[in-house]
Amino acid sequence: MRRVATDALDAYASAEMVQEFVHHRLRRHSDHVMAAMDGHDLAAMIKLLDFDAAVLELSLDLIGRGPNVRGRDAVHAATALLFGIGTIISPDPAFDGIGGIVRADPRAVAAS
Numbered sequence: 001m002r003r004v005a006t007d008a009l010d011a012y013a014s015a016e017m018v019q020e021f022v023h024h025r026l027r028r029h030s031d032h033v034m035a036a037m038d039g040h041d042l043a044a045m046i047k048l049l050d051f052d053a054a055v056l057e058l059s060l061d062l063i064g065r066g067p068n069v070r071g072r073d074a075v076h077a078a079t080a081l082l083f084g085i086g087t088i089i090s091p092d093p094a095f096d097g098i099g100g101i102v103r104a105d106p107r108a109v110a111a112s
Contacts, residue, residue: 011046014079018043020072068094
């Protein structure tokens with residue numbers, strides 16, 4: 001995120017990714033104001049992509065293909081595929097088997 005904040009890396013995501021980020025922040029601490037502020041800060045740093053019917057349809061198709069990609073991960077993958085984004089930065093290996101997407105480990109991206 002430091003690289004995104006300093007414009008060293010362009011980041012794209014659906015609003016669902018911001019929602020997931022805020023969800024995890026709330027699980028770590030119960031400060032709703034801080035979690036919402038963190039979500040606003042994140043949304044301001046990235047280019048938000050539409051979560052529309054086409055993303056939903058492809059995400060359901062990805063879920064139907066097998067057990068590795070579920071829920072929000074399917075939305076993230078579908079968003080990347082439909083918007084021509086070939087790399088997802090995530091520690092989650094569920095993205096590894098999706099054709100058209102390469103997963104980059106966040107630690108490796110931070111070190112580069």
